[in-house]
């Protein structure tokens with residue numbers, strides 16, 4: 001049996017951030033991830049200036065393309081795009097396949113490729129698959145995190161679930177702007193996020209409960225979105241026809257729900273921390289990873305309500321929520 005002070009299940013941004021801080025303080029830590037990095041992660045790959053600050057990534061540190069985003073917002077088919085995007089600070093795009101692998105390698109943590117299946121308590125220790133034991137256990141395994149499933153009985157709040165579809169592919173720049181589309185009938189938004197190396201990520205995300213309420217299918221929204229992109233000359237018809245989108249659910253922040261139990265902490269998507277307005281998940285994953293490490297180090301407390309809850313500035317959040325409410329059918 002391998003014994004370590006802390007085991008982190010999941011080597012995404014939440015897990016690697018937590019690991020890095022523990023390694024920096026000379027603590028024993030091991031990351032278990034079922035995937036071999038670099039691994040595919042469905043994500044538009046938008047990050048904020050704050051994420052770079054929290055991760056201590058300075059100019060020139062990141063070895064892969066990182067594009068500074070010029071974000072334009074298209075609202076309900078209006079013939080013009082809003083050029084002002086109300087987030088504090090600048091915005092960037094990265095490719096998750098590169099970003100996550102680089103963060104994990106940079107953390108200096110030992111990573112073991114292992115799919116976690118069972119977790120049990122044995123006195124003061126957590127025992128994983130009868131092969132690993134630890135005093136502190138961090139659940140950073142994303143939406144389907146086995147730590148959450150094994151040790152936290154409370155079900156997820158369905159009303160906070162976001163469903164997504166996306167495709168990232170090489171599409172040498174037609175349009176360098178990042179575009180967000182707030183579409184009629186979609187409680188969420190669609191995006192076109194260009195990357196620094198000629199890839200582009202096209203996708204959309206929506207609250208599952210409103211799709212159910214309106215009886216609409218997310219694949220139909222995705223296809224209609226592609227049709228609009230073709231009509232507006234942003235995507236050629238042959239490329240659109242050949243795209244096979246895939247999706248992944250995750251959860252927006254809610255005050256309810258435990259993320260701590262004794263020396264077991266859930267962070268990132270495992271805790272369901274994405275921002276309540278734009279569903280930004282990388283920033284909260286990083287923030288919660290840092291807080292969890294501080295709790296283990298005895299220099300802070302992990303309190304999920306301290307993560308950033310909104311991506312947009314206050315007035316815009318309220319306008320967005322009002323706009324979404326107006327076009328919903330009566331309950």
Ligand SMILES: Cc1cc2nc3c(=O)[nH]c(=O)nc-3n(C[C@H](O)[C@H](O)[C@H](O)COP(=O)(O)OP(=O)(O)OC[C@H]3O[C@@H](n4cnc5c(N)ncnc54)[C@H](O)[C@@H]3O)c2cc1C
Pocket residue numbers: 009010011012013014015032033034035039041042043044045046047114115116117140141142143144145146164165166203247248249250267268269270274279280281282283285
């Ligand atoms: C389509 C889509 C677009 C998005 N776009 C954005 C965006 O542009 N910007 C943004 O900020 N957020 C975005 N998000 C949200 C963001 O991707 C997540 O919030 C973020 O990845 C959470 O990081 P994490 O470290 O918690 O989990 P993850 O990055 O999901 O990492 C979890 C890790 O756990 C591992 N794992 C899972 N199960 C096991 C197991 N049983 N045993 C061992 N390892 C396991 C996985 O292999 C994975 O490496 C998007 C999400 C989706 C689905």
